[in-house]
Amino acid sequence: MIPPDAFASHTLSRHPEGERVQRILAAAIRSAEAGAAVRRFLRRESDSLFVDGREYPLDETRRVRVLGLGKASPAMTLPLADLLPDRATRGLLIPKATPVHAPDGFDLQPGGHPVPSEASLRAGQKARGLVRGLDENDLLICLISGGGSALMTLPHAGVSLPDLRALTSDLLACGARVDEVNILRRHLDSLKGGGLARLASPARVVSLILSDVVGNPLEAVASGPTAPDPSTREDARRVLEKYGLAEKVPAPILEALETNPETPKPGDALFERVQNVIVGSNARAAESACSQARSEGFHPVWLGDDWQGEARDVGRELSRILKSASEPRPFCLVSGGETTVAVRGRGRGGRNQELALAAVRELAGRRDLLLVSLATDGEDGVTDAAGAVVSGETLARGLDLGLVPESFLAENDSYSYFSALDDLLKPGPTGTNVNDLMFCFGL
Template identity: 40%
Template sequence: MEKVLKKLRKDAFLIFEAGLSAVSAKDAVEKALILENGMLRVREREYNLSSYARIYLLGGGKASADMVAALHEVLGDTIAGGVVSVPHGQGGKAGKVRLLEASHPEPDQSGVENTREILRVAGQAGRDDLVFCVISGGGSSLLIAPPDGISLADIVEMNKALLMCGADIKEINTIRKHVSTIKGGRLARKIYPASLVTLVVSDVVGDDLASIASGPTVPDTTSYGECLGIVEKYGLCGRIPDAVIQHLQRGADGMVEESVGDGDEAFKNTHSIVVASNSTAVKAASARAKEMRYGVVSMSSSVVGDTHDAAHSHVRLAKKVLTKNDPVAPPACIISGGETTVKVRGHGKGGRNQEFVLSAAAEIEGLPIAVLSMGTDGIDGLTDAAGAICDGKTMARARELQLEATSYLNNNDSYNFFARLGDLVMTGPTGTNVSDIHIIIIGKPT
């Protein structure tokens, strides 16, 4: 079986790579833009570039550096200037556009200063100007502008509590949008009355524009009251700084201005499109698996909820394929995408992809199955790994090293479990971000 498992592992990586290649941020932006004789077509809309006095480029996110590169290739010297907040290691210049570095996933003072500069440039845009905004996952941490009375330290502590409590990304970003002067449509308001085009690489299930990077350039329909409901739902009083709770309460009482809603004049001249998403990656990965002669089951690009539950449901389906040839016969490949949630109870190190794989490992022991789960951005949780891989012999190998999988799971320490086995997947930053891809490959029964 060792030879079979080795092939399944190799094929899992090849299928993942096909999905990742399909969501190259640079390629996606270039495909979305067509420039001919001074007329720029952005999907169904056209812009006569000669009619604008100046063109600016703003934004932030883990994929934004490659998005800027694509826009610069298309527009060149017509871009008068701009500022984009990017992760460390991606800084520099693209023509007159400055790529300023900041920390992710934990925001830092550089992020605050970068955002202040973005808002300053946005305020320079006038009625005769055109602004492009490049937004991608990670923008919530890279675009940081706390309102008066809330410090950067408050934001950091708030984010940690939100990420650990089990809230989903929409709930997390609902609160983030209400403790910011750039999120929740506020950047669009700052840019108005200039025309605005937002290009988005989506890391959010369902591609909800208001949730991606906390929606700085699109209308927001959430409220301070909803924020307080989330605080109560997850018992966050005492875990989120008092300054944040007090700000949310003042907002609910009508003492602080709401985020920018639909119908506001700020959105009169705006156009927002998603250029790459998780569904794009899942479709490409599925096509590659079919080329490799696997029967393919594409579950969904909208997998959410508890990470352990998601892993168990994937394994149940894999066993059904293996034992009943249902819904396809092996060799087969189950592919899905999305963003699950880990409720942190222990003090270990890991991420939702590593937890997904560890949750699956015990259930596939002795079977011709391999499970790969990775973040398309190359980062899983607060670790340097993109994810992990396991197969039908993982548990036997773990016992040889006296590793107790249940203990590691209970301590949320999947990183150190897979580090001991050499089964962490390290890619480094990929330059894109469309959330996670799960690949389960089932070989023929032996």
């Protein structure tokens, strides 16, 4: 469990309301803890496993297979292992490449992230081996969380891993939204867009899903390995055209988008034996943050979980909302979503740090205001920070050190800016992943 002081920074450690703010941040992460989220939807009664009220008689089940996929999969797997100690359960755990402990009977195969790697390909091959040959008397339980799209891959025939890596890198560099990237992934990868469920058929399939995607569409989390896919190959081609990549991607990718079979769609009989359950989301974490804010004496306001677009634009917009807010003080405006960063420079950072950096000049001189932007998995971009804190004094402190925020924005170097001010948030990996949360405080 992440303690409040894990969110210490120069500003929060010295601000009179800093401890209360840290408790609000910790409450949001605590509520999204992956193991607890799964546990709320599972129960065991004698020889039956109940998933969100639906019964699965274990005495009528020949084999139980478990696939844990995503950044939060280690924590998600533990409650299930605790409920099935008497079953000869075989499983595969595909987390991000960090030291984790796999339950007995589980194979451990970390994958690559945010771009699929050779390890991701091995994970995909092992996942195929885990589910291949299952029949109608078997049960496959999947524990799915964010990051799974890159951590596990099994490209369609003709599409190479280097092709897929290059496409993913190009899309991310263009600032493509995660849902757009995943449309292409679903049509180029045999395990995505319902592909895993199709491979496991006719077995019964249960997926417990910790959502890191705006709006919680089932097909978007880890690219929906057990979910119907409403998108088409034509939609995938349109994403390439939107970002000017149609003429740049390797020829095998364009060929695959012309010749591959369509992904299974909503209404397909395949999904009559599939149960997909959202166990945790951005909105649920925000609800807990608002509850904690209320207990701390703040007036909480929920601004929604659908904040998307360029991180710097969202940072400026939230700053304007914060400055003009008329709520009773002290107040806490909570919003969620996932922004993007179109990479223009060679700096280091992440979308939450860039969002915060764009707010620095907007909030200058307003000592009564604070803004915090936070990745709930504890990892913002390819950095060791989850996000950053901005106050009305941040600009002046930076200028005293010769730091001009616009110069760092031009280089996408938000990490260096906030590192120099000791205002990065570094709670470490949280074991969960429900997108980003932004907090605006009026004090």
